[in-house]
Every structure is written in C-alpha cells, then in structure tokens.
Amino acid sequence: MLQPNNPELVQKIENFVTGEGATATKLFDASKMKLHSEVRDMCAADKCNQYGKNWQCPPAIGDLQEWEERLRDWPIGLLIQLCWDLDNESDIDAMMVGSEKMKSIINKVATRFREERDDYLPLTAGSCSLCKTCTYPNEPCRYPELAIPSLESIGLLVSDVCKLAGLPYNNGPLTITFSSAILFKGEITN
Ligand code: SF4
Secondary structure, eight states, X not given: OEEESOHHHHHXXXXXXXXXXXXXXXEEEGGGOOBOHHXXXXXXXXXXXXXXXXXXXXXXXXXXXXXHHHHTTOOEEEEEEXXXXXXXXXXXXXXXXXXXXXXXXXXXXXXXXXXXXXXXXXXXXXXXXXXXXXXXXXXXXXOTTTOOXXXXXXTBOHHHHHHHHTOOXXXXXXXXXXXXXXXXXXXEOO
16 A cells, blocks of 8 residues: 555645646556666667766766665655657657656646655656756756656666556557656555
C-alpha cells in the first residue's frame, strides 16, 4: 500500500497537472525503480543534444550511486503523462510542441508548489527547461532550489517506470506519449 506522508499535496499536484492538460496520472511504488548505466550511455551519446549542457543532466547531475541513495527518500511516485496527437508518424513539429507542453506542466508544478518543494521531487521529460538557456558550465544554476532533473538524466528507463505504474509507454499510431514523474516521501506497506 502506498502511504505518502503528505497525501493532500499528492492530490493537489495530481489535480493541478490534470488541469494543466496531463492526459493520465497514476501513483506507483517508486521504491522499485532501477537506475541503468545504459541510460547514462545514451545521454553520453548526446542524441538529445543536452549532454554537458545543463546542470540537471550528466555529467553535472551526479553519478548513479549518488542518485540511488537519494531516491531512497522518495519511495512514492506519481507518473504523469501527456498523450499528444500527430498528423503523421514523422510529425516533428507536433512532437516538439508536445514535448514543450509536457515540460511546461512540470515547470508549472515547480513554481506553483515552490513552498512545498521539500515534500516532492519532480522528474521532467528531457532536461531542465526552467531557463531559456541553462547557465552550465560558466555560471551557477539560476534556480538551484527549483531546478528539475529528468527521468532519463538520473538513469531511469522511462518504459520501465511506465510499466511499474501500469500505464502504457505509448498509446498507438499517430500519437506520442511523454512521461514525467513527481516523487514523494512516504511508506510502502503490505
Ligand atoms: S534552473 Fe536554469 S540554470 Fe538551473 S539547471 Fe535548470 S535551466 Fe539550468
């Protein structure tokens, strides 16, 4: 059984993201999440063009061992998805718009619930996008108390997290599904 320390906050955030356009949300046992060095290898291959360009991406974000320890404080997850329609399977423009929409939902959580930030850990899709251009590496992070790591940047395989939550990783032809998560403190009981 998932028992968040602050169930009211979980409900408020779930309601908020749904109001902002999230198409699915689901609580899940985040203590079962596994970090993968292969995901970090994909970051290092720099297919997303963010490796070494963002304080919340590798290598600045810290190693997997550090994150494994950190995640022990956050055993309850709320998976947040945005299923976005495409005109065709290579509709890059729609994919970009959907990606920005997903990031903006999580960014809005970080600003709307900034006073409660000690009670949740947001994990966005892609990379921290609170600033138009990240200050990495020349200046310190502009908003260290608000900055947002991503599922991928801490070594999570998004498809695994979706499976844990029991939500589909994708929703079929002519759609793309973006996934983010908010982690909470709490207990998992039988
Ligand atoms: S808050 Fe701004 S400076 Fe800090 S990691 Fe995010 S984008 Fe970079």
